[in-house]
Amino acid sequence: xxxxxxxxxxxxxxxxxHCDACAAAIEESLLALSGVRxxxxxxxxxxxxxxxxxxxxxxxxxxxxxxxxxxxxGSAKAHLAIEDVHCAxxxxxxxxxxxxxxxxxxxxxxxxxxxxxxxxxxGQVDLAGLRHAVEQAGxxxxxxxxxxxxxxxxxxxxxxxxxxAEKEREYRRLRSKFVLAAIISVPVLVVSYxxxxxxxxxxxxxxxxxxxxxxxxxxxxxxxYSGGHFFTGAWYAFRHRSADMxxxxxxxxxxxxxxxxxxxxxxxxxPEGTAEPFFDVVAVVVALVVLGQVLELRAKGxxxxxxxxxxxxQAKTARVVRDGIELDLPVEEVLVDDIIVVRPGxxxxxxxxxVEGHSSVDESMITGEPIPVEKSDGDEVIGxxxxxxxxxxxxxxxxxxxxxxxxxxxxVQEAQGSKAPIQRLVDVVAGYFVxxxxxxxxxxxxxxxxxxxxxxxTYALVTAVTVLIIACPCALGLATPMSLMVGVGKAAEKxxxxxxxxxxxxxxxxxxxxxxKTGTITLGKPTLTDVVTSDGFAETDVVRLAASVERSSExxxxxxxxxxxxxxxxxxxxxxxxxxIPGRGVTARVDGSRLDxxxxxxxxxxxxxxxxxxxxxxxxxxxxxxxMFVAVxxxxxxxxxxxxxxxxxxxxAIRHLQEMGLDVIMITGDNRRTxxxxxxxxGISRVLAEVLPKDKAHQVHLLQAEGKKVAMxxxxxxxxxxxxxxxxxxxxxxxxxxxxxxSDITLITGSLRGxxxxxxxxxxxxxxxxxNLIGAFVYNTAGIPVAAGVLYPLFGSxxxxxxxxxxxxxxxxxxxxxxxxxRLFEPKGLAxxxxxxPAGTTSREVxx
Numbered sequence: 001x002x003x004x005x006x007x008x009x010x011x012x013x014x015x016x017x018h019c020d021a022c023a024a025a026i027e028e029s030l031l032a033l034s035g036v037r038x039x040x041x042x043x044x045x046x047x048x049x050x051x052x053x054x055x056x057x058x059x060x061x062x063x064x065x066x067x068x069x070x071x072x073x074g075s076a077k078a079h080l081a082i083e084d085v086h087c088a089x090x091x092x093x094x095x096x097x098x099x100x101x102x103x104x105x106x107x108x109x110x111x112x113x114x115x116x117x118x119x120x121x122x123g124q125v126d127l128a129g130l131r132h133a134v135e136q137a138g139x140x141x142x143x144x145x146x147x148x149x150x151x152x153x154x155x156x157x158x159x160x161x162x163x164x165a166e167k168e169r170e171y172r173r174l175r176s177k178f179v180l181a182a183i184i185s186v187p188v189l190v191v192s193y194x195x196x197x198x199x200x201x202x203x204x205x206x207x208x209x210x211x212x213x214x215x216x217x218x219x220x221x222x223x224x225y226s227g228g229h230f231f232t233g234a235w236y237a238f239r240h241r242s243a244d245m246x247x248x249x250x251x252x253x254x255x256x257x258x259x260x261x262x263x264x265x266x267x268x269x270x271p272e273g274t275a276e277p278f279f280d281v282v283a284v285v286v287a288l289v290v291l292g293q294v295l296e297l298r299a300k301g302x303x304x305x306x307x308x309x310x311x312x313x314q315a316k317t318a319r320v321v322r323d324g325i326e327l328d329l330p331v332e333e334v335l336v337d338d339i340i341v342v343r344p345g346x347x348x349x350x351x352x353x354x355v356e357g358h359s360s361v362d363e364s365m366i367t368g369e370p371i372p373v374e375k376s377d378g379d380e381v382i383g384x385x386x387x388x389x390x391x392x393x394x395x396x397x398x399x400x401x402x403x404x405x406x407x408x409x410x411x412v413q414e415a416q417g418s419k420a421p422i423q424r425l426v427d428v429v430a431g432y433f434v435x436x437x438x439x440x441x442x443x444x445x446x447x448x449x450x451x452x453x454x455x456x457x458t459y460a461l462v463t464a465v466t467v468l469i470i471a472c473p474c475a476l477g478l479a480t481p482m483s484l485m486v487g488v489g490k491a492a493e494k495x496x497x498x499x500x501x502x503x504x505x506x507x508x509x510x511x512x513x514x515x516x517k518t519g520t521i522t523l524g525k526p527t528l529t530d531v532v533t534s535d536g537f538a539e540t541d542v543v544r545l546a547a548s549v550e551r552s553s554e555x556x557x558x559x560x561x562x563x564x565x566x567x568x569x570x571x572x573x574x575x576x577x578x579x580x581i582p583g584r585g586v587t588a589r590v591d592g593s594r595l596d597x598x599x600x601x602x603x604x605x606x607x608x609x610x611x612x613x614x615x616x617x618x619x620x621x622x623x624x625x626x627x628m629f630v631a632v633x634x635x636x637x638x639x640x641x642x643x644x645x646x647x648x649x650x651x652x653a654i655r656h657l658q659e660m661g662l663d664v665i666m667i668t669g670d671n672r673r674t675x676x677x678x679x680x681x682x683g684i685s686r687v688l689a690e691v692l693p694k695d696k697a698h699q700v701h702l703l704q705a706e707g708k709k710v711a712m713x714x715x716x717x718x719x720x721x722x723x724x725x726x727x728x729x730x731x732x733x734x735x736x737x738x739x740x741x742x743s744d745i746t747l748i749t750g751s752l753r754g755x756x757x758x759x760x761x762x763x764x765x766x767x768x769x770x771x772n773l774i775g776a777f778v779y780n781t782a783g784i785p786v787a788a789g790v791l792y793p794l795f796g797s798x799x800x801x802x803x804x805x806x807x808x809x810x811x812x813x814x815x816x817x818x819x820x821x822x823r824l825f826e827p828k829g830l831a832x833x834x835x836x837x838p839a840g841t842t843s844r845e846v847x848x
Contacts, residue, residue, distance in 0.1 A: 007037055010059065012048045012122055013074035014066055019043060022071070029069035033057050059126035075105055078118045078127055081142040082134060083170065084229060085114055089434050089473050090139075092427060093242055097137040101125055108419055111481045117414070138236020167297065174294045181226035181287035184218055185280070191215050192280040212264045215279045219257065227253060227286040243434040245473050249289060251438070252468035256281045256801070259461055278465070278801070285469055285805035292809025296474075296816050313366075313384035313405060318349035321393070338396045342387045350383040350399045357392025361385050366404060366495065366748060408748070411497045415488045420501030422769060423480045437471040437784065444788040452789075459789070462798050466787040470804035471780060475811040479772035482819035487765030490822055495748040496758045503744035506728045507762035509709050513657055513755060514688075514700060514722070516714035517668035517675065520732055520752065521654075521682055522644040524715065526557050528564025529625055530641035532616050542638040544570045546630050549588045549595050552578040557626060558586075560642045585628065596631040603629045603636070610636045624670075624677030651682045653752035656828070658683070660756060663708070667691055667699060667722075696722035713747075713755055730755055760827040768822050772815045779811050 017023060023041035026048060030039035035056025040049045050062055063073045082094060091109045094116055098107035103124025109116040118130055131141045191211045223231075230253070233246030260277030320329050321339040331349045334340065339355065342348055348361065360372035363385045372388050375381055381394050383403045400406065441464045449460035484501050491498050498504050518524050531539045547565030550558035552575055565572060575588035575595075584605070585598015596606055600617060603610050608631045610617075617627040617639055625643040629636065657664050667688040668675045675689035688699050696712075700722050703710050712719070712726035723729030723743045731743035732750050747754035787799050 007051045008054045009049070009051050010062070010122075011076070012050065012062065012066065013076060014041065014046050014048050014071050015074050016071045017041065017043045017046045025069045026066055026071055029065045030062060033061055033065050036062075058128075059122045063122045073122050075119050076122050078120060078130060080116050080118065080130060080134060082109075082114055082116060083140045083142050084233060085109070085111065085139060089237075089243065089245060089431075089477075090233075091477055092431060093137055093237070094134060094139060097133050098130065101129065101133045104130070110419070110485070111477045113413075113481070113485060138233065138239065171294065171297050174290055174297065177226040178287060178290045178294055181222045181283060181290060184222050185283040185287050188215055188219060188283045189280050192277065209264060209267070212260075212277050212279070215277065216257070216261050216264060219279045219282050222283050222286050223253065223257060226290055230286075230289075243438065245434070247434060248437060248468045248471055248473075249285075251441075252465045252801070253282045253285055255461065255468075256285075256465050278461070281465065281801040281805075284802045288802075288805040288809045289469075292812050295809075295813045296478075313347075315347035315349040315384065319343075319346075332400070334396055334399050336396055336399055339393055340396055341391070341393050342381075343391045344387055344389055346387050348381045348383055348385045348387060348394075350396050351403050352381055352394040352396045352398070354379045354381060354392050354394045357390060359390035359392050360388045362388055366408070404748075408492065408497060411499065411746070412488060412492045415484075415498050415500050415504075420480055420484055420505045420766075420769065422505060422766075422773070423501070426476055426480060426773070429476060433471070433473050433476065433780075437467065440784060440788060441465075441467040448789060459798065462801065463787065463789045466799050466801045466804045467784055469801055470783045470787040470799070470808050472776070472783075472808045472811045475776035475779060475815045476773075478812060478815045478819075479776050480769050482816050483765055483768040483772060483822060486819050486822040487761055487768070490765075490825060491758065491761045494754070494757050494761070494827065496754050496761065497746040497748065498758070498762075499744050499746075503728055504762045504765055506709070507711070507745065507759055508766040510662060510711045510728060510759060512663045512665065512703060512708040513711045513713065514665045514667050514703065514726070515654075515684075515752070516696075516712075516719050516722075517666055517670065517678060518644060519715040519750075520713050521650045521666065521678065522646050524644065526560035526626075526642045527645045528560050528567075528640060529643045529645060530620060530627075530639070532613065532620075532627075532639040532641070534611070534613060534636050534638050537632070537637040539638075540568075540570065541632075542630050542640065543568065544572065545590055545593075545595050545632065545637070546597050546628070546640050548573040548590045549575050549578065549586055549597055551575070552588065553580060553586055555580075557628070557642045561628075561640055564640075593633050596634070597628055597640075600629065603631060606631065606634055608634050608636050613639055622673065622677060624674040624681075646678065646681055647751065650752050653756055654682050654684060656753070656756045657759075660759060662759070665703070667696060669693065694721070697725040700725045711755070711759075713752070715750075730758065757827040761825070764822060764825050768819060772818055775818070776811065776815060779807075783807060 014026060017026070020043055023043045026041045027039045030036050030048065030050055033052075035053035036050060037053065038049075038051040041047070042049070048062075048066065052062065066073055085091065085094060091111055094109050095107045098104050098116065098118055101120075103121045104118055105121065106119040107116055116134075120130065134141050192215070227249070230246045230249040234243075234250035237243050237247050256278040260279050260282070264277055315331050317328050318331050318334050318338075319341040320327050320334060321341060326341055334350050340349060340352065342359075344359075354375050354377055356377065358374070358376045361375050361381060362372045363382060366382050366385060375392065382405070383398075384405045398404070401410075444467055445460045445464035447460075448463050449456050452459045480501075484504065487504060488498050498507075515521050528543075531543055533539055533542055543561070543565050547562045547570065550561045551572055553559075562572070573591050575590050578586065578588040580586050581598065581602065584602035585596060587594065587596045589595070596602065596608070600610070600614065608629070610629060613629065613636055617629070620627040620639070620641045623643075625641040627639045627641045630638050630640060654664050663686070664684055665686045665688060666675065666679050666682075666684045668678075669691055670678075670689060672687070672689040675687050679685070679687045691699055696714075696719065700710055700712055704725075704727070710726045711728040711730055712722045713730045713732070714720075714723055715732035719731075723731060728745060729743040730745045730747060732747055745758050747758070783804075787804055789798050792798055
């Protein structure tokens with residue numbers, strides 16, 4: 001087989017896969033096709049990953065091969081980067097032509113990213129068909145790809161670099177158009193107003209008219225080169241029986257040029273005093289509008305810096321151990337199960353588990369947490385984080401598109417390309433905007449020509465051209481997607497992944513937050529919290545003996561005691577004759593003594609006098625802890641208490657949520673005494689205790705029935721239904737994949753501070769969107785009537801088309817600049833930490 005082709009990768013969703021045999025059958029069918037280089041089917045995700053030669057095979061043939069094996073293909077997603085889309089009307093046109101394409105199930109265009117996301121059925125239409133549909137609508141596809149088939153952050157970065165280079169070329173092209181138009185505008189302005197310049201005042205009318213004729217020729221390069229894309233866009237829109245921003249600009253400047261050319265060539269056909277040219281309008285308006293596009297393009301580039309920063313985090317190489325030799329390889333060549341060496345100051349290239357060594361790793365670029373995290377054997381490391389002090393080796397577990405960074409980049413890109421529900425209003429308005437503006441321009445021309453003062457034709461033309469030029473569908477179209485892109489990027493910088501625009505808009509309206517206890521408010525694993533000693537016994541003895549017995553137990557509470565002893569540096573002793581008594585405790589011989597560890601009932605069975613320890617055990621239980629009595633040779637030695645302790649910053653995060661006006665509720669399956677103890681510790685007044693996993697979603701539904709907008713925060717599989725039921729589901733990133741998939745927002749770090757930050761960012765973003773929309777609506781609703789001349793009776797003058805052009809350009813730039821202000825937003829939820837955690841969350845010795 002020829003291996004010189006440039007391979008194309010695609011990911012196809014396959015239905016009906018139940019086992020590895022199904023996957024093998026599909027792979028065999030695909031590999032039998034000419035041009036298919038690799039085929040891998042994942043039965044768990046029900047997706048086929050195919051690398052093929054597009055000259056020898058197509059999406060249709062791949063789909064046919066899958067169907068020939070007895071399976072079917074579901075819908076896939078493709079992303080197309082499109083040029084020369086400037087306004088909401090353009091967006092509607094692109095979305096409309098794609099949705100009308102057979103096999104396309106949906107299309108969503110983001111004006112901020114200039115990309116359209118298309119959901120389609122492979123076999124009915126492919127990427128070439130989608131490209132053709134877009135090009136038929138009059139737009140050029142810069143590049144297209146299947147997002148799932150852009151496997152790694154490195155490859156995505158390469159693609160974004162290419163896209164960035166293309167945008168840079170577009171920027172330079174627009175800039176050169178502006179420069180030409182600006183240079184020509186200067187002499188055109190001079191010649192257009194000869195009576196105001198001393199050197200031209202004395203020229204005869206014939207000479208001036210000759211200068212005007214030359215001006216008509218001089219302005220042509222502005223029309224053809226600087227403003228050529230307006231005419232191209234207008235022509236394509238006309239072919240598809242629609243109109244957009246290009247139509248308005250093209251009509252305005254061409255009407256001004258044609259009127260001026262005829263007035264210069266045939267002045268006698270015009271009423272006296274009206275045969276004056278408007279070539280300055282043509283040159284200056286084109287210069288100003290193109291300048292606006294130049295500034296807008298540059299501002300858009302700044303708005304997308306968050307995603308560029310994320311992609312720039314990817315390590316370029318990895319030091320891989322193969323056959324006992326350390327090799328520096330490109331990160332794309334790292335394989336799962338490779339052993340990788342990381343030295344101080346180096347980036348961790350991919351995700352994995354530490355197998356040797358110890359170090360601290362700066363994970364702030366992924367989680368937003370500034371404090372380095374200690375790593376040792378068995379700990380997880382994340383690609384793109386920075387090793388600080390020691391050296392270690394780790395085994396790669398996720399590479400390419402499966403790494404945390406690649407998934408974060410993909411989620412942020414998809415969220416930035418989505419639409420917030422508020423955008424629907426803009427879409428409705430955009431559908432009527434351009435045709436309405438054209439009708440207003442015609443109406444103003446007719447009214448001024450029929451009923452206006454002399455020279456009525458001049459007044460009619462000025463008002464019509466000014467209306468066409470001042471109207472700005474661009475500002476309306478950019479208002480929502482620009483803010484959404486910056487807001488989602490800002491959230492990602494803080495370790496918060498917002499799935500789509502709808503989740504962001506819903507989050508700003510929340511008034512209730514339901515927090516799952518285990519793993520969300522608490523660490524999610526038991527910890528040795530208290531040591532109470534009886535007379536004659538030291539803390540060292542109690543903990544060391546209890547841990548020595550429990551090291552033979554498999555109970556999770558036992559492991560907490562063993563870990564507590566290790567943390568204190570105690571040496572443990574191997575127990576003899578270990579025995580577990582169900583529902584009671586454990587017993588064994590340690591260092592020649594009999595040691596019993598268990599609950600109060602077990603102590604009573606052994607007839608051990610616990611004395612004042614009983615009251616202490618009740619007090620500890622009231623605090624939500626599990627007390628266990630320790631007896632040495634049937635004599636009470638003390639109590640060790642274990643609990644799932646509250647995270648260091650949970651109390652502060654919950655207080656901040658309450659200060660934001662949110663009602664915070666805790667939900668748990670624990671008994672009410674334990675639940676209320678934890679709730680008191682973190683400052684929560686309302687507790688839903690003893691709730692079975694299957695009933696959590698029902699409890700959320702009941703809160704919604706009270707009229708509340710509810711957010712659910714959880715981390716486990718049993719939280720997934722409640723996350724899906726809530727208005728906004730927030731999953732702790734350290735939790736299960738199922739919970740994360742069911743959520744609308746993912747908190748990469750396990751801190752509850754992320755909940756407050758997510759709400760703050762969403763509120764700031766929606767506030768910014770509303771500012772943009774109000775500004776755009778006010779500008780157009782006020783500017784168009786002024787351009788039509790409604791203020792003429794008051795001031796006796798009309799708005800100049802030159803000012804209209806400047807205002808039109810400024811309106812778009814203002815919207816983009818206002819959106820970029822979000823980049824300066826800093827959530828209060830990430831303010832420096834306050835005092836240490838309350839007492840009771842660390843081990844201490846208490847004499848009984």
